[in-house]
Amino acid sequence: MQTMVPVILCGGSGTRFWPASTDEAPKQFLSIWQGLSLFQITAQRLAAAGSAAPLIICNRLHEAAVREQLAAIGIDGAVTLLEPERRDSAAAIAAAAAWVARSHGPGQVLGVFPSDQLIRDDAAFRQALAVATAAAAAGDLVTFGIRPDRPATEFGYIERGAPCADQAGAYHVASFHEKPKLETALAYLASGQFDWNSGMFVFAAGAFMAEAAVYMPGIQAAADEAVAGAQPGARPGTYLLEPAAFRRAEKNSIDYALFERSRKVVTVPLDCGWNDLGNWQAAHAELEKDGDGNVMQGDVRVLACRDSIVLTDGLPVRVLGVDGIAVIVSAKGVLVCKLDQAVRLKEVL
Template sequence: MNVAPKVVPVILAGGTGTRLWPLSRQSLPKQFISLVSHNTLYQDTLLRVAQGALFLPPVVVTGADFRFFARRQAAEIGITPTILLEPARRDSGPALLAAAAYVRDLHGPDTLMLALAADHVVTDTPAFLACVEQAAAAAAAGHVVTFGITPSAPSTAYGYIRAGAPLDGGVAARVERFIEKPDLEAAARYVADGYLWNSGNFLFPAGLMLAEGARLEPELTACAEASVAKARTDLGFLTLDAAAFGAARAISIDFAILEHTDTAAVVAGAFGWSDIGAWDAVHAVSAQDENGNVMQGAVALHDSRNSYVHSDGKLVAGIGLDGLSVIATDDAVLVMPSDRAQDVKGLVGALTASRRNEVNEHLKMHRPWGTYQTICRGERFHVKKIMVEPGGTLSLQKHHHRAEHWVVVRGTAEVTLGDKVFTVNENESTYLPCGSVHRLANPGRIPLELIEVQTGSYLGEDDIVRLEDVYSRQ
């Protein structure tokens, strides 16, 4: 076998994963959560394409809200990607075209680019890598290659691919037809006829994708290229130009390019793939006991079978469960028949319409400097536990409607209050009057932990006036 050309992995990490609520939320979506291993899905994706014989350093495309997740979690596994920031959500079309322009400008138009979703699961990495090498040969010959998955059963959750004639000299075949998510009857027919699931992952020369984009979607492609040409670097991130990227219409790469190009090819893969788009899919790829149950966290089941139960904290005990999914977090519990997993999106829509805070935010919120977690909330007061990483610094800020009391329980706090800067040690406290300009920092080498008690007439997170911020937040 010829040595495959080097490939630049491009990881799309900007999605929200509403079907995996209540664990996946706007503030912490599924790609940054540990669901099926001790790593997050994003970390597992990066490790799968770690720099070496086949891959060049990766590029990650995500939104500004997730940029510190992306960098911190990559650093935890020893990987330093280039992180492109989308100024607005525009689906995968503009994101991948912008990434292709970046890769072309950096490495040349013939450079192969592997586009992967950050929230997919692959259980057989060697088989996946072998499939990438096979696809690389077809991509280098001038094709946009998608990875088709041999179906395990009829499914309405995936699109399908009908493979056509094999390409010369390899295992890839031309794509004869892309098919959107079908009903169950059609899905069964497609499986019987040998169709493949569309994994939504692609391999292609960067220049070819841009050429096809210029032919099929010239305005979209021009916006994506301009967003890269005018991009700016800030805090180590490359932020795509807001005006140029924002002018691009929101469209998937499938609708924009893949379903219309005559260069589309497919390589069939059997590497244990799942997009874990819903809780039944998480159940399917997780290790099950002899009764078909998956138990994660503090869970105890009796006389139960074929169920998925996940707890982030409190003990969840079940008796006589059969085919149920139970997901418990500190502030929400979801209970449903496992075969209704696709309905979670509708439930989240209804909760959003009723303005339930649990849809978007966890009790524990992550920030560039650390975390804060709600302990207790009531009328005119809010109690939080705040953790600041060593070297972390909160913004210089003030509040119009609340005062704050800080009690340090671990580490040393450096507090700015007006024109004074002082330290607060363990078992000491300080008071921040309403309207005062203040800042919290951790100058030490261990995490700083403190209890914050807010009191006032309005305690919303939007009552923060940032005067200075080392993380360039507004």
């Protein structure tokens, strides 16, 4: 089977995990997951799956963090493409496809993975990745559909169609759906035909670019020009995408720009203990807890407190007699909220 080139997307504004994360240090670089960052966990997962050296796409502000964190886990040979500014996922992925096509040829399969997701079952992930890589080598654009375990309203959904005749484990996509209301999410869950849209993709560089030329030609043309004009950065293996060209790419997500429109998209269901860690409530669910369900990191003491997350990077924090809250203290600010309100954090920033 062809070796896949993994592309790790390291964008993000740092708002969902404020104040521990900021624009300069977004959540994927926080080392709160048993001493590792989500970015490092993602890179290790892909290396263990037998992938080639990664291609990292990040903002120029995060170049040093990427290099330092990869070196800390012994991953060498990565190429880093620096975005002069954020243009959303469509432009970033178009640039990745153009870079891989130039470096490895249009038949090279690449996988695109966010840097801020947790996966508990690596074996299930590798099995699904093998299915996706085979389908991509045959010309399909593949997305992963996460088998839902609850009627989530914070994710988009993929409706599975008929199984693909030429690739066991892959399905045609019947439809994509936006984040639903609870009643609709309950119906999706009951049907058994809907999966969460994971934001992970696998495809051959040339197959993607051919579809992009049809459905998002302006974005792909700008990305092609940005890659062609990329200049070496200060560190080996780092390249700055040509700024003027990249800025001409329309801001759009890859789902809206391409995947929801192309007829070459298939989906591979994935049941792997996936969590996209979109807020502090999701982090509480994944981090190690004490006997009362509390997550505590730093100089923290709690009393008569249950099911809470309390983190500090310096000042001592004491919490007494409250349940189900988030208390996050850093040099950038202090957050106190009910855990079930953490999804609304952007409203107060």
